[in-house]
Amino acid sequence: MDKIFKGMKPSRRSFLTGAAAAGAGAVATVAKGQGAPDPAIVEQQPWRTFLGEGVDAYPYGMPSEHEAHVIRRSVPWLTADPISSVNFTPLHELDGIITPNGLCFERHHGGIAEVDPAEHRLMINGLVDKQMVFTMDDLKRFPRENHVYFLECAANSGMEWAGAQLNGCQFTHGMIHNVMYTGIPLRLLLEEAGVKTNGKWIMVEGADAAGMNRSIPIEKAMDDCLIAFKMNGEALRPEQGYPVRLVVPGWEGNMWVKWLRRIEVGDQPWHAREETSKYTDLLENGTARRFTWEMDAKSVITNPSPQAPITHGPGPTVLTGVAWSGRGTIPRVDVTIDGGKNWHQARMSGPSLNKSMHRFYFEFDWDGTPLLLQSRAHDSTGYVQPTKNELRAIRGENSIYHNNGIQTWYVNEQGIAENVEIS
Ligand code: MTE
Ligand code: CO
Numbered sequence: 001m002d003k004i005f006k007g008m009k010p011s012r013r014s015f016l017t018g019a020a021a022a023g024a025g026a027v028a029t030v031a032k033g034q035g036a037p038d039p040a041i042v043e044q045q046p047w048r049t050f051l052g053e054g055v056d057a058y059p060y061g062m063p064s065e066h067e068a069h070v071i072r073r074s075v076p077w078l079t080a081d082p083i084s085s086v087n088f089t090p091l092h093e094l095d096g097i098i099t100p101n102g103l104c105f106e107r108h109h110g111g112i113a114e115v116d117p118a119e120h121r122l123m124i125n126g127l128v129d130k131q132m133v134f135t136m137d138d139l140k141r142f143p144r145e146n147h148v149y150f151l152e153c154a155a156n157s158g159m160e161w162a163g164a165q166l167n168g169c170q171f172t173h174g175m176i177h178n179v180m181y182t183g184i185p186l187r188l189l190l191e192e193a194g195v196k197t198n199g200k201w202i203m204v205e206g207a208d209a210a211g212m213n214r215s216i217p218i219e220k221a222m223d224d225c226l227i228a229f230k231m232n233g234e235a236l237r238p239e240q241g242y243p244v245r246l247v248v249p250g251w252e253g254n255m256w257v258k259w260l261r262r263i264e265v266g267d268q269p270w271h272a273r274e275e276t277s278k279y280t281d282l283l284e285n286g287t288a289r290r291f292t293w294e295m296d297a298k299s300v301i302t303n304p305s306p307q308a309p310i311t312h313g314p315g316p317t318v319l320t321g322v323a324w325s326g327r328g329t330i331p332r333v334d335v336t337i338d339g340g341k342n343w344h345q346a347r348m349s350g351p352s353l354n355k356s357m358h359r360f361y362f363e364f365d366w367d368g369t370p371l372l373l374q375s376r377a378h379d380s381t382g383y384v385q386p387t388k389n390e391l392r393a394i395r396g397e398n399s400i401y402h403n404n405g406i407q408t409w410y411v412n413e414q415g416i417a418e419n420v421e422i423s
Contacts, residue, residue: 069093072103075171078159083111084210086153088174091300091322092308097148097178097350097357101232104177106239107153110210113259117243120207122189122227126265129194136243139227142184147226147249148356150324152176152295154252154279157407158400160388164408164419168307172407172419173300176324178357181247183228186221190265199265203272204246207261214255215269216248220293224249227260250326250355251293252401254279284396295326297385298404299333299360299377310415314368320361321346321375328380330358337364339372339408339422346375371411372422387423 063070072087079085089105106112122134156175159165166172190202195218202221205213216225226247229236236242241258248255254274269275269291281289301321304310310317319337323330333346346360360375377385388405395402410420 067093070103072105073170075166084109086155086175088170089177090307091169091174091176091302092305094302095320095359097322097353097359098232099177099179101179101234101237101240104179104231104237104240105153105175107175107253108208108210108239109212110208112239113206113208114238115207115243115259120243120259120261122244122260123262124189124193124265125262126203127196127199127267128190128265129196130192132189132193134189136229139184139229139244142188144182144184145226146180146182147224147247148178148180148351148353149247149249150176150178150295150355150357151247151253151256152298152324152326154254154292154295154401156253157298157403157405160405160407161392161399161403162397164421167419169300169302169305169407170307173298175253176357178322178324179231180233181226181228182230182233183226183247186225186227186246186263187223189227189263190218190221193265195265198267201266201269203262203264203266203270204255204257204260205262205264206241206257207259212254212257212274213270213272214257214274215266215272216255218265220248220251248293250295252279252295255293279401281395281401282398284398289395292402295324296402296404297323297325297327297330297377297379297383299323299330299375299385300407301335301373301375301409304371304373304411304415304417305409306417306419309417310366310411313415314366316363317366318361318363319346319373320359322357322359323375323377324355324357325377325379325381325383326355327383329354329356330377330379332378333358333360334376334378335360335362336374336376337362337371340374343376368413370413371409372420373409373411373417374406376406388421389423 070090070093074087086107087105089103117136124132153175157172160172200218202216203213228247229244244260245258246256246260303320323333329352334343335346336343346362348360350359385406391405408420408422409417411417
């Protein structure tokens with residue numbers, strides 16, 4: 001590949017020329033230099049010498065053994081115990097916008113509930129005309145919808161408030177996943193129960209040992225929340241709330257209660273632990289922001305990044321990343337490779353869906369000098385992702401949650417990338 005690109009402009013045409021030449025064998029057999037033939041082409045590869053495994057070797061398919069490094073990872077010192085802990089989506093290994101089910105980050109407060117769907121019930125009580133209990137079979141008789149949504153934990157990037165901390169976008173930004181949910185509009189279940197006129201809030205509660213619960217205003221419950229039982233076409237994974245979880249599009253992940261067992265309708269919020277002592281933002285003046293549900297627009301460059309250095313040397317380089325907003329779509333992402341001296345509009349590719357991840361690319365010819373990479377998302381409301389300093393000027397230094405500041409990666413002459421902060 002090195003030889004093929006040498007002296008060529010990184011245009012679409014030269015990529016195609018290179019590929020064609022490699023296919024013909026003329027250039028690629030000597031591409032490793034010194035005229036020595038490339039053994040990957042001229043020697044028999046072992047996998048050509050025997051028949052492969054037949055169908056059904058893996059009744060549930062697994063990725064190639066060469067992809068064994070593509071896994072969720074945790075930061076052991078972050079939490080005292082894995083039961084109430086978090087691991088992170090390997091964003092730097094993914095492309096497009098969909099997170100594969102096995103790679104969706106996990107956040108549990110009391111471990112993964114081992115729910116038997118046959119014994120699981122979803123109840124609606126409180127300020128309703130008719131208290132109701134649904135089995136999983138009952139739920140599947142309601143009309144269902146399919147939507148792709150991101151789920152971002154409010155604590156995503158929380159470690160980065162005071163300065164650059166964790167070396168890799170998996171750890172700085174990996175408390176997010178983006179899947180297609182199949183579920184029933186929550187509105188349909190609430191209408192079935194009949195919300196009384198003084199029913200202004202719902203409380204959603206999980207069946208896990210943590211019994212996690214949150215208050216949600218009735219307007220949101222009636223708008224776009226889903227009672228989801230499938231992700232990316234198959235049943236929810238146990239760690240994502242099997243057999244049923246709440247989907248609260250665009251709002252902080254903590255509200256997306258997993259193993260959902262109860263919905264109570266009330267006339268005021270419950271002031272649960274997760275909306276008082278946690279998931280509130282302490283400001284400089286000693287007061288706290290509360291009920292900050294919506295996730296602000298945010299983006300991150302996933303490649304290059306600390307876990308995904310540039311290994312090919314100078315020349316054509318693909319920069320890519322993801323962007324999202326809890327308020328709509330992402331029509332535009334700007335990218336800089338020189339720490340903000342020059343900004344370029346990135347190329348968006350893939351579906352642009354409401355409250356979903358978006359994928360962007362920026363192809364450039366790397367001259368081998370150090371880079372300062374940043375991305376800046378614009379959402380469909382006109383909101384522009386702030387710098388970390390802009391955020392701190394308003395929110396102070398005590399916060400953990402809702403850090404959507406611009407991320408910087410420094411890339412040195414060797415292509416090694418590092419988490420740094422410049423603005
Ligand atoms: N629901 C229950 N029942 N128990 C939990 O511990 N964690 C919450 C939320 N729902 C949690 C829960 C938090 S803080 C987040 S960020 C999301 O689930 C994480 O969802 P995931 O594990 O599918 O990534
Ligand atoms: Co969370």
